[in-house]
Amino acid sequence: MTLVARLERFQIALLLILPIVWSTIVFAPEFFTDADSYLHVGVARRMLEDGWLRTFEWLPHTTLADPYPNMYLGQHLFLMPLVAVFEPATALHVGVVTLSTAFAASLHLVLRRRGVRWPAPWIVLGLLACPLALTYAVFLKGATTFLIVLVWFVDAVWAGARRRTFVLAWLSIYVYVGATVLVPFALVHLVVRRWLDGRWDAGCVVATVLGILAGMLINPFWPAHWSYVIAELRTIFERDPALIPGEYRGAEWAMLAGDTLVKI
Incomplete structure (x- = not known):
């Protein structure tokens, strides 16, 4: 050997x-x-x-x-x-x-x-x-299953594989309520590639957005899925004061402070 x-x-x-x-x-x-x-x-x-x-x-x-x-x-x-x-x-x-x-x-x-x-x-x-x-x-x-998808999504974006990026973004919608976080990942890669290569290539960003939209539109829980995701996204910026501190509607997103979003 x-x-x-x-x-x-x-x-x-x-x-x-x-x-x-x-x-x-x-x-x-x-x-x-x-x-x-x-x-x-x-x-x-x-x-x-x-x-x-x-x-x-x-x-x-x-x-x-x-x-x-x-x-x-x-x-x-x-x-x-x-x-x-x-x-x-x-x-x-x-x-x-x-x-x-x-x-x-x-x-x-x-x-x-x-x-x-x-x-x-x-x-x-x-x-x-x-x-x-x-x-x-x-x-x-x-997010347990989503983290597996996320690893392969990052690999697809880094490789510039638009079709694979689209498919993984689509599948992620059926796995995790916070799958829209893939868009910031793709945007960060866009900026990094601009810094390293001196050019803009938004192909994977577009593929990510289209994949997420496809998953939300072609969805067995439409339209309830759509309204719930919108409510989740709102919790990034606002929280019902009637709720107990530390308890959030859609806690997947609301716990993320501004500095955490920047790091992502």
């Missing part, structure tokens, strides 16, 4: 540390997950039992409206077979470890495609040392 092959195997073995560590956390008897995780598993179970969901008995008592727009359809479809095989708590644990592992593997593959020779040590260090990354790795959040 050549040295290069041995180093590749070493990196793969290093990445396996991540699902092992995450599993020891989520499968621990004392582990207590958050409400988001139960929501996603619960919706997947309801879809498995009752089919296509458009309403709940308790819907009028929430910030959602009737008909119910499933903003995380892709994630719930992924969870359905797990809920069918395992009891809900186990399905939750298996699901979050699987999705988090897929995210780490996607990071590794994309960085290798971009010419990074040793991505595995940095991925392992970053995902275990960063509290926010660790939280997303062990809790089933709304």
Whole structure:
């Protein structure tokens, strides 16, 4: 076996540390997950039992409206077979470890495609040392599946692959309520390429916008999906003062302060 092959195997073995560590956390008897995780598993179970969901008995008592727009359809479809095989708590644990592992593997593959020779040590260090990354790795959040799509989206934009950018932006709408955040990512790339190459190429920005519009127009939850996304975007700038501080309608966006948006 050549040295290069041995180093590749070493990196793969290093990445396996991540699902092992995450599993020891989520499968621990004392582990207590958050409400988001139960929501996603619960919706997947309801879809498995009752089919296509458009309403709940308790819907009028929430910030959602009737008909119910499933903003995380892709994630719930992924969870359905797990809920069918395992009891809900186990399905939750298996699901979050699987999705988090897929995210780490996607990071590794994309960085290798971009010419990074040793991505595995940095991925392992970053995902275990960063509290926010660790939280997303062990809790089933709304953005858990979207983060996988995001990695490949950034790769497509960086490569200037407009068709792939369009497809990934389209699919992201079915995965995450905050998928419109892809537009700032594409705009940042546009500015960076202008700085590096001295020219403007808005092809991927246009592809991103068109992909998002396609996903919102060709959508099984139209028009409720559209109105909910607009309400989410408003929470960037405003919040109902009647709500408890720290509790937001559409909390995916409202927690982002101005400096965070600039960093994104």
